Amino acid sequence: MLQQVNGHSCGSDAQSPASLREDLQEFLGGEAPLHQLDDLTKVNPVTLETVLRCLQARYMADLFYTNAGCTLVALNPFKPIPQLYTPELMRDYHAALQPQKLKPHIFTVGEQTYRNVKSLIEPVNQSIVVSGESGAGKTWTSRCLMKFYAVVATSPTSGENYKIAERIEQRILNSNPVMEAFGNACTLRNNNSSRFGKFIQLQLNRAQQMTGAAVQTYLLEKTRVACQASSERNFHIFYQICKGASEEERLQWHLPEGATFSWLPNPERTLEEDCFEVTREAMLHLGIDTPSQNNIFKVLAGLLHLGNIWFADSEDEAQPCQLMDDAKLCQDISLAAAAPS
Numbered sequence: 001m002l003q004q005v006n007g008h009s010c011g012s013d014a015q016s017p018a019s020l021r022e023d024l025q026e027f028l029g030g031e032a033p034l035h036q037l038d039d040l041t042k043v044n045p046v047t048l049e050t051v052l053r054c055l056q057a058r059y060m061a062d063l064f065y066t067n068a069g070c071t072l073v074a075l076n077p078f079k080p081i082p083q084l085y086t087p088e089l090m091r092d093y094h095a096a097l098q099p100q101k102l103k104p105h106i107f108t109v110g111e112q113t114y115r116n117v118k119s120l121i122e123p124v125n126q127s128i129v130v131s132g133e134s135g136a137g138k139t140w141t142s143r144c145l146m147k148f149y150a151v152v153a154t155s156p157t158s159g160e161n162y163k164i165a166e167r168i169e170q171r172i173l174n175s176n177p178v179m180e181a182f183g184n185a186c187t188l189r190n191n192n193s194s195r196f197g198k199f200i201q202l203q204l205n206r207a208q209q210m211t212g213a214a215v216q217t218y219l220l221e222k223t224r225v226a227c228q229a230s231s232e233r234n235f236h237i238f239y240q241i242c243k244g245a246s247e248e249e250r251l252q253w254h255l256p257e258g259a260t261f262s263w264l265p266n267p268e269r270t271l272e273e274d275c276f277e278v279t280r281e282a283m284l285h286l287g288i289d290t291p292s293q294n295n296i297f298k299v300l301a302g303l304l305h306l307g308n309i310w311f312a313d314s315e316d317e318a319q320p321c322q323l324m325d326d327a328k329l330c331q332d333i334s335l336a337a338a339a340p341s
């Protein structure tokens with residue numbers, strides 16, 4: 001029988017510590033290698049130690065997904081595993097008679113959810129909750145799910161439909177770089193940490209083909225614009241415009257090469273998330289044209305300049321704030337405006 005032990009007394013039926021230790025030894029020294037346990041409900045007795053040992057053994061064997069009943073536990077491999085996310089593998093999970101019989105994978109969850117919609121005459125909305133601590137891999141997992149649906153939930157027949165489907169698919173996937181540029185930042189725990197929560201809604205038509213997506217965001221950490229913990233950074237987009245702007249744009253946005261901004265800490269760190277081109281390209285695909293993009297980037301550059309303004313402590317709070325150094329402010333602005341590049 002499955003024993004559940006959570007560190008507290010389990011009442012009169014509780015197993016004695018000695019017999020629990022025996023069971024533990026038996027389980028850990030058992031015949032079957034621990035990494036072969038692909039469902040944590042098969043772990044017996046269920047203790048923190050047995051569950052962690054099982055997950056550790058699977059991690060060492062490059063097995064990053066483990067079922068826990070109807071929940072999937074995903075371990076972050078912290079290294080690229082391209083063969084785990086190929087379109088071919090997505091199609092295998094999609095085509096399988098019983099995907100749950102294949103190796104545990106995020107694609108099983110994606111496919112099961114998709115089938116739940118498909119199997120009902122009056123479809124019912126399905127939700128997948130991706131949770132975990134910072135750096136656990138939630139953003140990665142949501143991206144995988146979106147890619148999965150982009151592959152399996154678009155199977156149009158005619159050429160015209162194919163083009164429409166491809167455009168929708170591209171737009172859905174392009175929302176990720178834009179959301180991440182404006183809403184993610186490098187923190188102590190994660191170089192690409194989402195500083196907001198999101199609810200992504202994928203919309204399907206009656207033929208279960210993807211017709212659109214909506215993303216609702218909440219709790220964006222707006223204070224990060226003006227205040228970053230030491231060794232952390234501001235949102236990626238600020239670094240992208242400073243590093244990736246052309247000479248002409250630098251002039252337009254008053255961002256001379258080498259300018260320092262107090263709201264832009266640790267600019268010397270180069271991350272793969274600093275790629276301005278990817279963001280611009282994705283914005284274009286989402287329908288944000290170049291003039292609109294320029295306006296957005298000008299506002300962001302203005303914010304960086306605002307961060308370099310210092311106010312003197314006010315003696316009378318009823319009076320307007322005084323700038324610390326008017327002359328320096330004018331000089332900074334004119335320098336920025338006149339800077340060649």
Ligand SMILES: Nc1ncnc2c1ncn2[C@@H]1O[C@H](COP(=O)(O)OP(=O)(O)OP(=O)(O)O)[C@@H](O)[C@H]1O
Nearest residue numbers: 076078079080134135136137138139140190193194
């Ligand atoms: N399945 C995976 N394969 C390869 N690398 C991964 C995988 N999952 C996560 N990673 C790596 O771990 C990093 C952190 O993952 P991710 O940004 O998804 O975490 P998160 O849970 O969304 O964190 P936060 O809550 O801070 O936003 C990723 O940038 C990526 O490098």
